[in-house]
Amino acid sequence: MSESNSVLIGNKPVMNYVLACITLFHGGAKEVNVKARGRSISRAVDVVEVVRRRFLPDVKIRKVGIGTQQMAPREEGSTPTNVSTIEITLES
Secondary structure, three states: OOHHHEEEOOOOOHHHHHHHHHHHHHOOOOEEEEEEEHHHHHHHHHHHHHHHHHHOOOOEEEEEEEEEEEEOOOOOOOOOEEEEEEEEEEEO
């Protein structure tokens, strides 16, 4: 799968990301990755549920991957922080 079939979740409203997923599926993509980290994880889950339940009921969740990324310290002398990540793969 190419990186162009990925939707990176940020601070925008849920429907913006839902529209991005639907556009990728209607453009011929067989799989779409929804990726988020930190506080955006709950928004990513909301996006996937809206896509599946309201717009594209034939779409299935193929894989859910979770992990942790270690971020560089913001200030000199402080310790690195861990940030949770999620990657949800949808397939039509």
